[in-house]
Amino acid sequence: xxxxxxxxxxxxxxxxxxxxxxxxxxxxxxxxxxxxxxxxxxxxxxxxxxxxxxxxxxxxxxxxxxxxxxxxxxxxxxxxxxxxxxxxxxxxxxxxxxxxxxxxxxxxxxxxxxxxxxxxxxxxxxxxxxxxxxxxxxxxxxxxxxxxxxxxxxxxxxxxxxxxxxxxxxxxxxxxxxxxxxxxxxxxxxxxxxxxxxxxxxxxxxxxxxxxxxxxxxxxxxxxxxxxxxxxxxxxxxxxxxxxxxxxxxxxxxxxxxxxxxxxxxxxxxxxxxxxxxxxxxxxxxxxxxxxxx
Amino acid sequence: xxxxxxxxxxxxxxxxxxxxxxxxxxxxxxxxxxxxxxxxxxxxxxxxxxxxxxxxxxxxxxxxxxxxxxxxxxxxxxxxxxxxxxxxxxxxxxxxxxxxxxxxxxxxxxxxxxxxxxxxxxxxxxxxxxxxxxxxxxxxxxxxxxxxxxxxxxxxxxxxxxxxxxxxxxxxxxxxxxxxxxxxxxxxxxxxxxxxxxxxxxxxxxxxxxxxxxxxxxxxxxxxxxxxxxxxxxxxxxxxxxxxxxxxxxxxxxxxxxxxxxxxxxxxxxxxxxxxxxxxxxxxxxxxxxxxxxxxxxxxxxxxxxxxxxxxxxxxxxxxxxxxxxxxxxxxxxxxxxxxxxxxxxxxxxxxxxxxxxxxxxxxxxxxxxxxxxxxxxxxxxxxxxxxxxxxxxxxxxxxxxxxxxxxxxxxxxxxxxxxxxxxxxxxxxxxxxxxxxxxxxxxxxxxxxxxxxxxxxxxxxxxxx
Numbered sequence: 001x002x003x004x005x006x007x008x009x010x011x012x013x014x015x016x017x018x019x020x021x022x023x024x025x026x027x028x029x030x031x032x033x034x035x036x037x038x039x040x041x042x043x044x045x046x047x048x049x050x051x052x053x054x055x056x057x058x059x060x061x062x063x064x065x066x067x068x069x070x071x072x073x074x075x076x077x078x079x080x081x082x083x084x085x086x087x088x089x090x091x092x093x094x095x096x097x098x099x100x101x102x103x104x105x106x107x108x109x110x111x112x113x114x115x116x117x118x119x120x121x122x123x124x125x126x127x128x129x130x131x132x133x134x135x136x137x138x139x140x141x142x143x144x145x146x147x148x149x150x151x152x153x154x155x156x157x158x159x160x161x162x163x164x165x166x167x168x169x170x171x172x173x174x175x176x177x178x179x180x181x182x183x184x185x186x187x188x189x190x191x192x193x194x195x196x197x198x199x200x201x202x203x204x205x206x207x208x209x210x211x212x213x214x215x216x217x218x219x220x221x222x223x224x225x226x227x228x229x230x231x232x233x234x235x236x237x238x239x240x241x242x243x244x245x246x247x248x249x250x251x252x253x254x255x256x257x258x259x260x261x262x263x264x265x266x267x268x269x270x271x272x273x274x275x276x277x278x279x280x281x282x283x284x285x286x287x288x289x290x291x292x293x294x
Numbered sequence: 295x296x297x298x299x300x301x302x303x304x305x306x307x308x309x310x311x312x313x314x315x316x317x318x319x320x321x322x323x324x325x326x327x328x329x330x331x332x333x334x335x336x337x338x339x340x341x342x343x344x345x346x347x348x349x350x351x352x353x354x355x356x357x358x359x360x361x362x363x364x365x366x367x368x369x370x371x372x373x374x375x376x377x378x379x380x381x382x383x384x385x386x387x388x389x390x391x392x393x394x395x396x397x398x399x400x401x402x403x404x405x406x407x408x409x410x411x412x413x414x415x416x417x418x419x420x421x422x423x424x425x426x427x428x429x430x431x432x433x434x435x436x437x438x439x440x441x442x443x444x445x446x447x448x449x450x451x452x453x454x455x456x457x458x459x460x461x462x463x464x465x466x467x468x469x470x471x472x473x474x475x476x477x478x479x480x481x482x483x484x485x486x487x488x489x490x491x492x493x494x495x496x497x498x499x500x501x502x503x504x505x506x507x508x509x510x511x512x513x514x515x516x517x518x519x520x521x522x523x524x525x526x527x528x529x530x531x532x533x534x535x536x537x538x539x540x541x542x543x544x545x546x547x548x549x550x551x552x553x554x555x556x557x558x559x560x561x562x563x564x565x566x567x568x569x570x571x572x573x574x575x576x577x578x579x580x581x582x583x584x585x586x587x588x589x590x591x592x593x594x595x596x597x598x599x600x601x602x603x604x605x606x607x608x609x610x611x612x613x614x615x616x617x618x619x620x621x622x623x624x625x626x627x628x629x630x631x632x633x634x635x636x637x638x639x640x641x642x643x644x645x646x647x648x649x650x651x652x653x654x655x656x657x658x659x660x661x662x663x664x665x666x667x668x669x670x671x672x673x674x675x676x677x678x679x680x681x682x683x684x685x686x687x688x689x690x691x692x693x694x695x696x697x698x699x700x701x702x703x704x705x706x707x708x709x710x711x712x713x714x715x716x717x718x719x720x721x722x723x724x725x726x727x728x729x730x731x732x733x734x735x736x737x738x739x740x741x742x743x744x745x746x747x748x749x750x751x752x753x754x755x756x757x758x759x760x
Binding site: 042043044045063126127128146148149151234235236237240241242256257258259 | 412413416417419420440443444445524525532533579580581583584585586587590594597599724725728732735736739740
């Protein structure tokens with residue numbers, strides 16, 4: 001019996017299309033960004049090697065630290081999204097007439113597109129917009145508030161927008177999870193004397209654990225990479241006094257407003273490390289959860 | 295019988311056509327490089343025929359508008375315009391078609407880019423496929439930005455003196471980098487203020503009382519807030535505050551030897567203090583004040599919630615399209631002038647990519663689009679203004695304005711002739727402007743003393759100088 005396997009090109013040929021796509025669209029760009037992060041590069045002119053200068057500048061750049069802080073604050077969107085989406089999933093997981101309509105309505109923001117939604121929100125929050133109009137009508141405020149020009153509100157409004165846009169999508173994930181939980185578990189909880197909320201606390205939430213872990217991973221990564229909401233709401237400025245500048249927005253500003261693609265690449269590298277760490281922590285958490293369940 | 299009659303008519307028609315073609319004069323050969331006056335006849339209506347005199351300088355070629363000699367045969371060039379499609383598709387396509395007739399063998403591919411123009415252009419340069427002819431904004435300082443990076447073709451040796459002299463000298467001399475010119479001045483705008491009379495009349499003021507100088511704005515905004523409960527729709531040029539300081543405040547931004555920034559002078563502090571006071575008084579919309587998108591301010595005005603907005607008459611069409619009810623209440627006044635006494639910079643330019651394979655054809659196209667006749671044709675479509683004095687000799691500019699969009703026509707030539715770029719070449723301009731923006735914001739919104747904010751900014755900006 002001949003144990004030496006003969007070399008066959010066929011499997012490599014099958015792998016080739018995927019491999020080419022990965023090299024061209026993933027490995028090469030990552031390699032290029034790593035290289036550019038050590039250069040003075042303005043997109044339109046050739047890069048010049050500057051060593052770790054971009055990273056040193058970043059460490060001493062207060063706006064970058066502000067952007068990093070804002071990005072971490074933005075992560076608060078994740079628990080808010082999970083909480084609201086589970087509540088909504090529980091509400092629409094009932095066999096009531098017309099419930100499909102509600103599910104559809106809740107899902108509309110997801111398919112609306114962040115640019116269109118951002119513009120609509122900007123109009124609502126305008127000095128003469130509907131929000132001020134309502135608040136003045138009911139006597140809550142005397143003079144209109146310039147919501148998007150108040151540094152204290154910028155990030156919060158963007159986070160609200162992200163939450164509003166995302167909750168329909170995550171609701172569908174939790175709804176699918178809820179529908180997989182056996183009805184017998186709720187019956188058993190009822191026999192044990194649980195009321196409606198207690199049933200959800202002891203049955204639904206543990207039953208949704210895989211979905212909660214999944215949503216935590218993807219929504220936190222999305223929160224770290226937020227850009228559209230900030231760009232639209234702040235008219236491209238990033239908020240007064242950089243109040244809404246996040247890491248990705250700052251990356252864009254460096255690359256496309258200030259022409260510092262080298263610096264932008266260094267920011268991208270920092271973001272890459274942060275998202276990588278997040279992914280590892282989340283995946284570990286997911287694995288430990290699965291082991292505990294087993 | 296009918297067939298026979300038809301055949302006879304057909305033969306007669308063909309014979310007549312052949313005779314006419316044979317008797318027609320040969321295409322005239324124009325003398326080279328000698329200025330001459332030609333007479334063009336334009337049929338304005340079925341009954342009225344008007345004559346206009348256009349000064350052109352023919353060079354070798356069949357078409358008197360073919361002013362650039364030695365155009366590469368069979369050149370294929372690309373033109374990028376900024377936010378002109380679809381409204382002006384017909385004009386651009388017609389002009390390209392007539393250019394291709396004037397320069398036979400040259401093919402032009404046209405693309406219009408809009409909100410992502412700058413990003414697209416930078417990416418195209420990085421990828422090595424940037425367009426040959428590029429529509430760049432003078433007002434945003436793009437020509438200077440790209441020229442300092444060596445991305446644009448110097449035109450000094452490419453363009454005959456007779457062609458250079460067809461433009462207003464101050465427009466030709468804009469954004470000169472190290473003594474070299476990089477742009478053909480294209481269509482210009484006249485800065486005006488659009489006034490919403492529905493709101494403005496509530497203040498008790500007359501449109502004629504609109505401030506003639508920038509320092510009259512704070513008092514006006516106070517009155518508007520008191521009488522109409524609306525805020526002033528004023529926008530800072532957040533991407534080029536150095537220019538705004540120079541025009542409005544008469545600020546000298548950099549020393550004559552270029553070794554130190556000087557935008558913390560008394561003039562600069564006074565300029566910033568004016569805006570700080572308006573923010574403190576709560577008379578300006580802060581969102582608009584610091585947005586980098588003109589459309590945000592224009593949208594606020596168009597929605598009828600602002601008494602006035604500084605823009606070009608060409609954008610009145612946006613008001614008409616989006617709020618026809620307000621169009622009837624519009625008034626147009628000349629924009630207030632700053633302490634520099636200069637009304638403003640030019641608007642649009644056409645430049646040539648320094649790496650083009652067809653420099654002559656590209657220069658020819660840029661020149662063709664910006665010649666007196668083609669700019670006049672453009673001005674007849676929308677309220678933009680030619681950068682060639684000759685275009686204003688057309689009766690179109692002498693006619694009394696009918697629509698509100700035409701209000702600036704009577705003084706357009708004078709106004710355009712005074713446009714000038716008074717800002718010297720600033721090293722690391724984008725970075726310095728960003729430093730100024732942070733300083734201005736800290737003074738406007740964080741109670742930092744304007745003098746301290748600007749002095750700190752100067753110290754920071756000076757570190758960028760060699």
